Amino acid sequence: METDPVIVKAQSHQHLDHKGHKGHTVRLQCGDEMMIIKYVHSQTEKLRIILIGKTGAGKTSTMNTFLGRAAVRKNPFVSDGTPCTTQTAEFEGQELVLVDTPGLCHTLIDKAEVLNTITASTFQPDEGPHVFLYVHKWENGFNQHDEKRVQGLKKMFGEASARYVFFLITHVDGAEDKTTITKFIKKAGFKPENYAVINNRGGKDQKTEQQKQLMDKINQLVKKNKTKNEEFYSKEMFKEHLEQLKAGSQVDAANTKLSSAVEGMLTAVLGEEVTQFALRFNALLAEMIDEKL
Structure with missing residues (x-):
């Protein structure tokens, strides 16, 4: 028995869900019936990444690699008006908000000021970062100073920040020891699989x-955190971390040194009371690991 052919019409257009994630709406029409299917891309469309690391580790070069041009200059000075550098890049259809921060071991900036600027940079975008990208220059492994710096990051932002930390090993040429890398990351208290390597001086195809x-x-990493409804490190997590620290009397006794720009940025996001406590804690932390930064 022959039947008339079924004519199906399909239309597709992009949409945004309530969280701003892109997706598609597909309309299928079979005769008089219409079916609407909506789906959201599983990949986060806009990633916020904070680059942290020792001076000379390759943070700026990494930003320029993603930008595809030397848009960010290597400058040892950080002006009072611009405590960090933010650039937006696109990689395979995904928007990346990259925030460069002053280098640890900076010789021209007070160490407490470096920590304060990193804190302010963390909340400079509209929301906290999906990833703290710790950039490390490969120099035949790691030393105790490297470990202290990485642990200092966790002390700054609390235990909750550990799930958002990812390591990028730069200046590699194939001679890096994967076992040494994973052992170091695990010893520092982070997930050993959360690392990648890059040679910013390599050819285009390699990069x-x-x-x-x-x-x-x-x-x-972001997808895993998203399943726990903790897609990014939030200012609420940071405030909770500081609340847990308030029991320490040493923090209140610490002296603060900072620029007005950094204090203003922090106050706008965290409020004056939380900001003042964060500044005192960073001052204390800088004294504790002064020789290690």
């Missing part, structure tokens, strides 16, 4: 492949 591997791993 593109390494960028892809880095972003694939970062997106896996």
Whole structure:
């Protein structure tokens, strides 16, 4: 028995869900019936990444690699008006908000001021970061100073921040020891699988492949955090961390040194009371690990 052919019409257009994530709406029409299917891309469309690391580790070069041009200059000075550098790049359809911070071991900036600027940079975008990207220059491994610096990051932002930390090993040429890298990350108290390597001086094809591997791993990390409804490190997490520290009397006795720009940025996001406590804690932390920064 022959039947008339069924005519199906399909239309598709992009939409945003209530969280701003892009997706598609597909309309299927079979005769008089219409079916509407909506789905959201599993990959976060806009990633906020804070780059942290020792001076000379390759933070700026990494930003320029993603930007595809030397848009960010390597400048040892940080002006009072611009405590950090923010650039937006696109990689394989995904928007990346990259925030560069002053280098640890900075010789021209007070160490407490460096920590304060990193704190302010963390909440400079509209929301907290999906990833703290700790950039480390490969120099035949790690030393105790490297470990102190990494642990200092966790002390700054609390235990909750550990799930958002990802390591990027730069200046690699294939001679890096994967076992040494994973042992160091695990010893410092982070997930040993959360790292990638990149050679910013390599050829275009090599850098593109390494960028892809880095972003694939970062997106896996973000997706895992998202399933726990903790997609990014929030200012609420930071405030909770500071509340837990308030029991320490040493924090209240610490002296603060900072620029008006940094204090203003922090106050706008965290409020005056929380900001003042954060500044005192960073001053104390700088004294504790002064020789290690």
